[in-house]
Amino acid sequence: MMRTTTPWILWCVFEAILLLLMGISLQLGPTSVTGTDMWNACIAYDSASDSQFAIRQIRLPRAILAAVIGASLATSGAIMQGVTRNDLAGPTIMGLSSGGTFCLLMGLLLLPTIGFHEAIWLSFIGAGLGYLTVYSVAFLARGRITPVRLALAGTVISILLSAFTQGLTIYFSLHDELLYWTVGGIANTSWPQVRTALIPVLPGMIGALLLSPSITLLSIGEEVAGGLGQRTRLIRACTTFCVLLLTGGAVAVAGPVGFVGVMTPHVARYLVGYDYRKIIPLTALLGAILTVAADIASRTMIDGQEVPLGLFTSMVGATFFIALARRRSSHRGGKR
Amino acid sequence: MRTDYGRTFIALLGIVVFVSLASLGMGSQWMSPIALSRSLLGYGNETQQMIVWSFRMPRVLLVLLVGWGIAISGVMMQGVLRNDLAEPGILGVTTGGNLGITLALSLFGIQIASPWTLPAMSMAGGLCVVLAVCGLAIDRGGIYPARLLLTGVAVSAAVGAFTLVLSLNVDRQIYSQALAWATGSFNKADWNYVLALAAWLGILMPVVMAICPILNILRLRDENVISLGVSVFHWRLLLLVIAVALGSAAMAMSGGIVFLGLIAPHIARRLIGPQHGRLVPTTGLVGMLLLLVADTAGRTLLAPVEIPAGIMVGGVGGIYFVYQLMTTKG
Numbered sequence: 001m002m003r004t005t006t007p008w009i010l011w012c013v014f015e016a017i018l019l020l021l022m023g024i025s026l027q028l029g030p031t032s033v034t035g036t037d038m039w040n041a042c043i044a045y046d047s048a049s050d051s052q053f054a055i056r057q058i059r060l061p062r063a064i065l066a067a068v069i070g071a072s073l074a075t076s077g078a079i080m081q082g083v084t085r086n087d088l089a090g091p092t093i094m095g096l097s098s099g100g101t102f103c104l105l106m107g108l109l110l111l112p113t114i115g116f117h118e119a120i121w122l123s124f125i126g127a128g129l130g131y132l133t134v135y136s137v138a139f140l141a142r143g144r145i146t147p148v149r150l151a152l153a154g155t156v157i158s159i160l161l162s163a164f165t166q167g168l169t170i171y172f173s174l175h176d177e178l179l180y181w182t183v184g185g186i187a188n189t190s191w192p193q194v195r196t197a198l199i200p201v202l203p204g205m206i207g208a209l210l211l212s213p214s215i216t217l218l219s220i221g222e223e224v225a226g227g228l229g230q231r232t233r234l235i236r237a238c239t240t241f242c243v244l245l246l247t248g249g250a251v252a253v254a255g256p257v258g259f260v261g262v263m264t265p266h267v268a269r270y271l272v273g274y275d276y277r278k279i280i281p282l283t284a285l286l287g288a289i290l291t292v293a294a295d296i297a298s299r300t301m302i303d304g305q306e307v308p309l310g311l312f313t314s315m316v317g318a319t320f321f322i323a324l325a326r327r328r329s330s331h332r333g334g335k336r
Numbered sequence: 337m338r339t340d341y342g343r344t345f346i347a348l349l350g351i352v353v354f355v356s357l358a359s360l361g362m363g364s365q366w367m368s369p370i371a372l373s374r375s376l377l378g379y380g381n382e383t384q385q386m387i388v389w390s391f392r393m394p395r396v397l398l399v400l401l402v403g404w405g406i407a408i409s410g411v412m413m414q415g416v417l418r419n420d421l422a423e424p425g426i427l428g429v430t431t432g433g434n435l436g437i438t439l440a441l442s443l444f445g446i447q448i449a450s451p452w453t454l455p456a457m458s459m460a461g462g463l464c465v466v467l468a469v470c471g472l473a474i475d476r477g478g479i480y481p482a483r484l485l486l487t488g489v490a491v492s493a494a495v496g497a498f499t500l501v502l503s504l505n506v507d508r509q510i511y512s513q514a515l516a517w518a519t520g521s522f523n524k525a526d527w528n529y530v531l532a533l534a535a536w537l538g539i540l541m542p543v544v545m546a547i548c549p550i551l552n553i554l555r556l557r558d559e560n561v562i563s564l565g566v567s568v569f570h571w572r573l574l575l576l577v578i579a580v581a582l583g584s585a586a587m588a589m590s591g592g593i594v595f596l597g598l599i600a601p602h603i604a605r606r607l608i609g610p611q612h613g614r615l616v617p618t619t620g621l622v623g624m625l626l627l628l629v630a631d632t633a634g635r636t637l638l639a640p641v642e643i644p645a646g647i648m649v650g651g652v653g654g655i656y657f658v659y660q661l662m663t664t665k666g
Contacts, residue, residue: 137658137661141663142663148486149661152486152661153658159594160651160655163646163651164647170642170647258497307500311500314496315497318497322491
């Protein structure tokens with residue numbers, strides 16, 4: 001199934017949807033705000049006004065963070081799917097999210113002196129360890145490694161790491177906020193967290209865009225890419241590094257928000273075909289839309305209760321994932 | 337290395353009894369074997385009597401029953417689905433059971449929760465989810481083992497998330513209970529749970545033992561089974577339903593315990609081979625032993641903190657699962 005719509009029309013449509021959703025997200029909360037307030041909060045900020053303060057200091061960072069997380073997880077899913085030619089790959093499935101969560105939590109608990117900014121690198125390392133574990137399992141396995149088997153190994157390692165994370169939370173009898181974070185949530189966001197997330201995510205995004213032509217070639221096949229003079233090993237290493245930056249950054253501020261990265265690249269591919277120069281920006285946009293929407297849902301679903309947004313993305317994403325695993329795609333990432 | 341079945345069984349039973357006694361003596365208050373045997377016979381001092389009879393004994397018995405149920409559920413699933421990596425935790429019995437319980441509690445309130453009704457709710461939920469998983473994983477080519485498990489994991493993720501959202505909708509008390517269930521801990525064991533689970537297993541086990549010879553046939557290729565004149569599909573469905581019922585009754589008392597139903601059958605097969613008539617009881621004993629060791633370690637190693645048995649088993653079992661996945665073909 002190939003379809004190529006004019007990308008810029010799509011781009012405008014989704015950009016509008018994202019802005020609309022973020023606008024809705026800014027409206028949500030105990031303090032009611034008007035359009036004028038929103039405009040002033042962005043342009044002529046007056047901290048004395050309650051409604052403007054709520055927008056500028058509480059809701060805006062939250063909306064932006066939701067978008068950043070979605071974009072980074074989705075992009076890292078797109079890169080993984082392209083480079084490994086595995087339709088089922090994604091940061092949740094391949095053990096990156098749970099590895100990052102586990103390491104970050106362990107660092108924060110066992111090294112009390114460590115600051116959050118240093119701890120971010122732990123989530124980066126943890127994501128790397130998760131990735132490495134899953135791939136070494138795949139590498140050492142006997143027989144063919146089908147995408148499904150690899151995904152299975154990944155999910156089991158995720159279950160394992162989550163069990164360890166749970167063990168930590170019980171041992172240190174963590175308070176609700178951290179428990180909330182371990183299922184993927186962004187309550188109580190403020191500007192510092194947005195900055196923290198952007199430190200690894202921005203370079204990761206830029207790297208992904210720069211590497212996108214090579215990812216397209218790799219997604220066609222190793223031989224093709226090699227034959228066209230691509231240095232495949234180097235590119236693999238660089239893309240992996242980008243994936244770790246993106247996932248590590250998202251996990252550090254929001255915990256393991258599940259199944260964003262496996263779903264969005266498929267939608268993007270369906271819309272613009274197989275050119276990763278188009279897929280990556282579109283995937284990022286779609287991911288942002290998905291998480292901002294999930295965040296809105298998580299705040300409006302139950303009165304006075306914050307539901308972790310990871311629960312919503314898992315519900316939607318896992319459903320999509322099941323359909324994917326059922327449909328043995330004939331073009332790529334199918335049985336090989 | 338296949339040894340004599342009778343001897344293996346007796347030896348395992350002996351080990352289970354020994355570990356149970358050891359577990360009774362271990363905890364916040366350690367007891368010498370002499371003090372323990374005195375308390376067991378009713379000659380100990382007041383405190384020790386109470387600790388043994390009202391706290392540790394029900395807990396140990398509940399762990400044994402749950403381990404038995406989950407392990408046998410696992411061996412049946414592996415037989416029915418002809419898939420050595422199948423097990424109740426991964427196929428969604430756990431999350432299904434949690435969903436059933438949470439749904440019932442949020443609809444009818446906390447007052448309907450009793451040791452007798454919990455397994456029933458858990459069974460209903462577990463059955464729905466496992467059948468959904470199997471239905472989703474089937475297509476014209478039959479069921480690919482890896483795809484079945486992956487579907488199970490994904491459905492579990494979705495159902496688990498839904499259950500959590502649902503539990504937020506009900507009051508805090510129920511929510512904290514739902515969380516306690518989800519990790520597989522035994523710290524609220526009392527005699528009612530033990531009796532209720534013993535009753536459920538008492539109903540199910542004779543049925544299991546009566547039909548497990550069918551499992552030997554079902555492990556053959558379908559063509560051979562059909563030529564023996566057995567209706568494959570109906571038997572598979574029936575056995576699967578019974579396996580889920582066993583697993584979810586056990587998990588209703590303990591919460592999610594993943595990978596126990598995977599390891600126990602494998603160890604038992606190593607010990608006595610593939611004949612289900614012998615394999616089923618042996619697996620049950622191995623499951624008892626594993627879960628008891630996990631629970632005892634979980635409550636004594638890092639005391640006063642208690643690590644739920646489910647996490648202990650999940651850690652070891654997950655590593656074993658990955659090893660199995662690496663060494664099986666296809």
